[in-house]
Amino acid sequence: MTHLVSNLTLKVWRQNGPADKGKFETHVIESITDEASFLEMLDVLNERLIGENKEAIVFDHDCREGICGTCSLMINGQAHGPQRGSTTCQLHMRSFKDDDTIVIEPWRANAFPIIKDLMVDRAAFDRIVESGGFITSPTGGAPDANLIPVPKPVADAAMDAAACIGCGACVAACPNSAANLFVGAKLTHLNLLPQGQAERYKRAEAMVDTMDEHFGSCTNHGECSAACPKEISLDVIALMNKDYRSAKFKNRKQLSRK
Amino acid sequence: MTMLQDRPTNTKLISKVPDGALVDKWDNFKANAKLVNPSNKRKFKVIVVGTGLAGASAAASLAELGYRVDAFTFHDSPRRAHSIAAQGGINAAKNYQGDGDSVSRLFTDTIKGGDFRSREGNVYRLAQVSVNIIDQMVAQGVPFARDYGGLLDNRSFGGAQVSRTFYARGQTGQQLLLGAYQQLSRQIGLGGVRLFNRCELVDIVVIDGRAAGIVTRDLLTGELASHAAHAVVLATGGYGNAYYLSTNAMNCNVTAAWRAHQRGAYFANPCYTQIHPTCIPQADATQSKLTLMSESLRNDGRVWVPKNFDENRAAHEIPEQDRDYFLERLYPAYGNLAPRDISSRAAKRLVDKGLGVGPLKNGVYLDFAEAIGRLGRPVVEERYGNLFEMYERIAGENPYDQPMRIYPATHYTMGGLWVDYELQTTIPGLYAAGEANFSDHGTNRLGASALMQGLADGYFVLPYTISNGLAPLLNKTVPGTDHPEFKRVETEAKVRFQGYLNVRGTRSPDYFHRELGKLIWDYCGMERDRNGLERALTEIPALYSEFKKDLRVTGTGEGINQTLEKAGRVDDFFQLGTLMCKDALTREESAGGHFRVEYQTEEGEAVRDDENFCHVAAWEWTGDENNATRHEEQLSFETVQLATRSYK
Amino acid sequence: MSTSTPTRQPVTATAVGTRKRRPLLLDLYSTAVGKKYAMAISGIAMMGFVMFHMLGNTKMYLGAAELDGYAEFLKKLLYPLAPKESVLWILRVSLLGMLALHLHAAWSLTVLNRHARPVRYQSARDYQEASLASRSMRLSGIVVVMFMVWHLLDLTFGVVNTIGTDGVYVRSEVYANVVRSFDRWPVALFYVVANLLLGLHLAHGAWSIFQSLGWNNPRFNAWRVAFARGFAAIVVIGNISFPIAVTVGIVSV
Structure with missing residues (x-):
């Protein structure tokens, strides 16, 4: 009481x-x-x-x-x-x-x-999303929603990452002011889904490059995930790193060849 | 009654619903709508105010088409809009479950849910485009819940007998808004949209009867600026915060809609507000907002209050015979799943009698003990774990051990700016979308339909109707910001804001907001009656004049000043509150969210008056908030039969 | 009144610029994520080194002949296919290159991170997850490098090997050099401390590698921390056993 x-x-x-x-x-x-x-x-x-x-x-x-x-x-x-x-x-x-x-x-x-006072400008997050945090799908041309099945575990994992609220606690808590958890979460959300595959590597490259203009680097302290209101896992950072590497090395004309 | 007999016919209130059978109306409209050639689109500028579901999707779609779009949000980022807080889901007539759903079924449910006070043509179109919304959002990467086969999952929601609600955990609104925000961001990145963030609309400029642009106040610098455009879209949300305590976000306000109203846009059905039954009750006087608990909890929770007025035992010590499971008693067929308005009123009546629970005796129990006994704790945990956690975080009580306490709270406003079939207000060139307009929900919105309407308006309606409105303007000059009217409106706004600073009284804007909210809640809340509303119509103006004399805003007009922002919003709520009460007073019937005590059956159910009130009340500003003029748009039902809603 | 009012512009066309493309590896290295790849890969190389260095040195428990013979073996790696010492030199140069890369990446990331928060928090932080190891990477790294320099001067070049003793440094007598060096207690202590810090560095670094390289899989994620700690423990226990063994007399001339 x-x-x-x-x-x-x-x-x-x-x-x-x-x-x-x-x-x-x-x-x-x-x-x-x-x-x-x-x-x-x-x-x-x-x-x-x-x-x-x-x-x-x-x-x-x-x-x-x-x-x-x-x-x-x-x-x-x-x-x-x-x-x-x-x-x-x-x-x-x-x-x-x-x-x-x-x-x-x-x-x-x-x-x-x-x-x-206590108010800060978090516009840098928006710049990162603007650079690639989306799936290009102009209004009107979408195929039927059930055309591409998404395995439940994949949909769940994408949702876990998509839960990010963009508050910036990860950056604030990080001893290096890195935004890897934020960017990793957005990339994981979109890169895991079948709909996101077409732009997967372009997205990873663009978002990481933009992130680099504003933020520090990850040194794997884990403070971001501990501060995250949605408890987003550090796994998203690993996935981002992997997709960024692939973005640099993959022959993107033959992406289907894994 | 005298006023109603000579019904004023108003030439501005032409709904422009296209001819033809209901099922063909939207197709007919699209077939006949005027278009703007792709290379000409960039000659047009469209202003979109608000970046929630309706605003973001409209801005992104219009920019995609090639229009130059200026988007405005008072948030730091478009992603913060309050659409984000919707939990349950979004309806669509996909019939993926094969359970008998169809566009016409969704249409009928929505019309009936709204207690036959919405426009057939609009509602049918909403049901039609609902299927496109799901396709569009999935293509954008919204991680809707899936079943094990990978196909989309559905849940059922109040007021429907089919499972047509798509959801993304308890965060559907967030995921849909992020989808729309991402499309908007893409356009910002590409240069199709210019985004003005932390920038609040403070007035609308009308020149020669047409919306010419807006005046904004930069919240960081306090600077006023004019923006001219060929068309202006207001997607600025609802006015639930007039009640002070509501489930709306702290910054939700009516300013944009109200300014439009003052510049000539009619305001429709302001008294239609929705009270959601399952919110966490107010805990103390400092409370600033209420939190909604998903309606889905009522699937397994049982609602009750103690039978004894002087009950002081803990909930689990009260024996069965001393409990009143009132929803099960009053509505045996629907029981704890009775619709929102009906459940809310039942709870309110018992709390008003003094049977409420909790330290402030201001709630009713929502008890899961029976469900835990029947299903076992793990099942309950799986179904509602995150909601229980959220409850515990806020209320500090563990709902596994003791029942939740809930109480109704303002949640959504069905009223809003009057718009025609093209979502155009009575000011040509000014459009309203999403919760800001009045269009589709009648007197009561069904669960999971707000997200649907916002996205329908932004993605699938406005892009067509705006082209239709803009095409005739091709190669005609429209007034620019150098027009003296812009300067005049800017000066007016400047004087208004300086005015708040100059009062130098003793009370904060929050104080007045709280007091105003109490009045509106008491007299124009879940139950209204003539006496109360008449009293409100003297008390609100009295408080308003105190506001004008005793307001205190510290700080200056330059730089960020949240107290000043608040003062402007509360000012508009005062005027709106008056109109809400007036609208409630003149609507002498009970329907959905508008329940007049005088018009009820012996069992306490709403009694509609289709003879005299089967219309939209659209109010015209006259320069004095106490003397708005009431106009009517008659509603005709060609497809559905007017019937009494019954959930017994 | 207000100390500064920001000039405000609408946000638009933020993603139309094109980024300058460099040759592939430089391009990767130009971002922080890429530099972490460099840290991780060079880290793996050096982890391999410290592990084999430690394993080789355990030969001292088998006596002088074994250890000295092992040193000779290293010089003859792949001999006669490759000339004597050539492979050893390739390894040495590669390792130095890896070290240089590791240091450069660490230095430039540190600069980046300092720049990313020019004004520090004015109140005390309350860290939740950051460990002693993760927070002391720079310190532990610097001490380990300083130790390495000493270690090379001591046992490879012999410059400081005889300070405080009356012995003579002979390059091929590895066993004798080690015993002579560790007979000086401050040297033994420095060795122990430096290796503990190396262990701390490895405990975080070896885990970080998985993250930085994007090696993330629910099937082995639980093992990543265990691997890092186990690896660090083996290296540290092995390494500090040497000075202790000399000090207590298990290993002596």
Whole structure:
């Protein structure tokens, strides 16, 4: 049942624009119900700030049910906070104890410049998808959906990878700011399906090349997968590496010759 | 009643449903629609606002055809649109299961589900293109669930007797949106679409009676900018957030539709809102939104409340004789699977009586103990494991040990901008697609039909109807952003936003949103009556004038300011809320999601008034939110018989 | 007021540019994924080396003649088909090439990674999966390279072999050189520490290889970590047994 969590010390990163240096600002939450979500706790704080005639803390959020991928936040050194397999919006105050200190920082990566306070720009992800994260299929010309059977295990594996919400926690958690889990997930989703075969290697090459312009490299720490709200497996990175190699070496005129 | 007797006929409300038999209408339209030659398409610019299912699919398809498309989203990325949160599935009349489904069956189910308050021609077209949607989405790589033979799997959903719902785990909306987003991304990459992200529509510019473009506010810089185009598509979603607490995303708003309304687009059936029965109840006053639990849970969960008002035992300690399995008692034939509106109202009545459960006594139990006993825990885990996990994460209770608590919440809005068969609003050149329009669901949307409608509009309807609208404009000049009207509208927007900053009162926009939401929920929620609605129509304006005097927005108009964004959205919700109540008040019947207490049978079922209300109410803006003018589009049913919905 | 307002442009035509094509291998090496291939392949070569180096050295337990004879054998690999020492030199040069590749890739990836997060987190990170091994790859790698230099100066070139002793370095007397070197406890200790770090490096590196090369299959995935740890353990145990054996007197002149 409902309990109160009291005397929380929040250290929130405030940064007035991309060029500002930024600093931690300390606020004390005297008490809040443990049913409140983490973002609702920030809502409460923001209303208080407005009451004090101060600017509200800027942070990205939208669906608040863990699927849109808009919310971010580094909470006590962990992307999306201490709860495994969930986004910040699905984190509740029952995960914290009285007198806890909670440090809140924005995602940090060269590819994710800070816009203001806790809000960052994750457009680099979109650039990667634009470069090849799709199956070319103009509206109207699609054959009957049941024409190509997809073995259930393949469909399931593609779905596992497709569950990615594009939140950027993998990049934020990675000690190298690498986006391999994000790119690997999209490639795995599309490259496993029969529909995705025609562009498979072109896609792998284009997306990896674009990723390279923005992000660091994978050193197999596994932090990305641990931070991933959808718990996407590191296997997707291996598949990406394999398809990228094939993209470079395969005779693409004779792709059917495996 | 006086008002209804002299029904105003309005020349703007011509539905333009093509001639011919129902089954031929769409083909006839396509056969006669004007086309734009491929090399001429690039001479036309189309603005698409919103990048959800309808917006992304429209923008991608139009760009694919060769039109120059400018797409706008207030999100950081098109992929964030709230279509992403749909869980259950998408309907299509594929009849892959061979269980008797057909286009006309889907059509009839949708018309009946909507309680005979939607347009036959539109609904039939929706059912027709539903089959193309599945083909299209599979081709794009949507990983729909498969059976072991590798073919597509289906599940059944409320309001249908066939299995026609395609799904991708509990994330169908996400997978479909990603499919559409990927097509849009491809076009952005190729240069067919220009994407304006973190950019919010703040007004629509109408010149000489035709939509000439839009004015946007860049959310990062606060700059206002004008964009001119040959056609504007609004795919900006529904207005469920008028209730403050809803299953909509935090940023969902009515601003685009409302601005269009204020510029001359009629707003249809604003009181038609859908309340979903299985949401997690509000836990405390700080709560900002409600979370939906898939309707599929009702397949095995039993809904009950305690019989005693002063019950304080834990759920499992309450013996059978002290439990009221009210859905099974009231609707023996459908039991726990009664349709959304009906189940919602039953739960509300018991909670209002004081029989609610949970710390705030604001929910009913959804109990799996019987299912676990019957099927064994592993089976229940396999069917609902992820949903149970989600529930535990949010509510902090383990549904294997104690029943879930659920309560209805606002989920979808069937009302929206009035559009004709071509999805054009009453402003020529301005189109509305997806949840933003009112078109296909009548008073109640069937489960798994929202995704279908969004994609149908974007992929398979707009590309044809927009060509039809644009063809006559070839080689004619349209006003550019240098036209003084753009400047005038820009200035108006500037003044409006500066106005919010200048009030310097004491209350945050969230405060007003919460208070407004409570009023709309109490008076224009699951059950409405004349007294309540009349009271709402005095209380909302009173709160609105307080909003205008006591609002506080900190920060400035330059740079990102989420408080300022919110203020603008709440402002529009105030005006919309008034219209919702007015619409509910004037519709003196009960139908689907609109339940007027005065119009019910002895058993509490809805009583329609086909004599006087078999029409769409389309409201015209008059410059004063309290005095909108009501117009009617009569609905005629040539194919289906008007009948009473019964789920007993 | 606001510290800087970004200039905002619509996003369009982001994927119409063409990437400059280089010769195949250079093209692969130009991306981070390709560099990881280089890391993995050179890593495999060096893993082969450390394993055989360790196995060969166990000959010291069979006595001086065996070990010295093994050294002679290496020089005569494929002899008389190939001239004496030619194969050995090919192996040496290849290994050095692999080392250079490994170092270059590591260096350029490090630069890339530093650039990828120019402003570090201002609060402490709470790592979940990253292990001591994975996080200390750079440190362990650098120490191992430094050790290698010492090791070559000590036992191959003999430059530092006699410091602190009164013996004489004779190239072909491998056994005697080893015993003399390890009789100095700081050298033995350095050897042990460096090999422990090598083990740490291998424990992560040998697993990483599978990921970097895309060798991923549910049938053997569970074995990848076990292989890496087992491999590292065998190499480390073998290697550190030598200085310990000398120190406690099992191996002596």
